[in-house]
Amino acid sequence: MARTTGSDGEKTEAAIREAALELIARLGFEAMSMRQLAGQVGVQPAALYRYFPTKEELLYALMCEHMENLIASWGEVRPATGSEKERPAGRLAAFVENHIRFHLSRRNATHVSNLELRSLSEERLRHILGMRSQYEGELRRILADGQRDGVFRIDDVALTAMAIIQMITGVIVWFRPELRLSEDEVAANYHTMTMRLVGAET
Template sequence: MGRPAGVSGAETMRAVRKAAIERIWRHGFEAMNLRDLAADVNLRLGSLYNHVPQKQEFLGNLLEDIMLELLQDFALRMEGLEEPMARLSAFVRFHIEWHTARKQETFIGNMELRSLTAEQHGRIIGLRKDYEAQVRAIVADGQKAGLWQVDDLRVTTLALLSLLTGISDWYREDGRLGQERLIRIYQRLAVRLLGAKSS
């Protein structure tokens, strides 16, 4: 079957993307079959090719879109914040909220780097470095302001990102700790990691 009447191409693409993320998360990119993906969104295989002409290109575009969305959302969250401690607190909150709300995207964004071509891999790594650089700027600005002292900016930034990103592996909405409580704990952990005194 083709696209149902009254359904736009953009809506179909959103449905394809959602179904693909679910399939890649459950089975891995290499095991994702386009025929099954078409069935997931009630399309004929031929119609799916209008949205996913090449499986490899689709993966690269998907992971790139996820990173661009992360960067855009982060820029909006940090708007108007100048003081390093406030920016650090906002970053920790943003990172936890974004990565726990989008656990599947986070998982495939990390695990499926191996499935990218060299050119695709370079694009995604470049976007990840953009995010890392923005976090590193927070750490550097706090150090200049005398709020904390770190031995190595890049190592400390990577340690901070690793600390926070790992939450998406185990966090559950129905778990022992609510998200707000978890965020406050990690905000304190972040300032301790940087050698600052928690408030």
């Protein structure tokens, strides 16, 4: 056999990406074999190499897409200049809410992007970390502005930013959709904790 009826490059690539996210999130990148991945997609191993030249490039592509989506997501909800919500407290609230919703809706991709950085070559790692730093810079800016305006009580902006990022990203470690708390409740709860953490008046 060779080309199969109804086969379509775009659909196949999307199927590979989705299956890879699921398998890497569950088994880990090194533990997932290209044969397993092909099996999940319903294709022969060799077919994968039409879309991604190496296993590592596949991982890199997944991470790039995730980070680009994350940055774009924040770009869309970031409060407009001049709006009431432009002040630090409003921006921080928007940042936390977007972060939690984004990550809860992409658990697999988040696990991959957070846990498999070790499998990237030095150059690709730098690129991903650069995007991550850009995203975290948005939070640092918010914290610094709030500190300057006297609405936040923060000892160390960089340290606080890392603490908040760790805290709000950690939601995907324990949150299960079938649990007692809804996504809305979780987001509200993290928002409250974040505001207290930075000493904002409620």
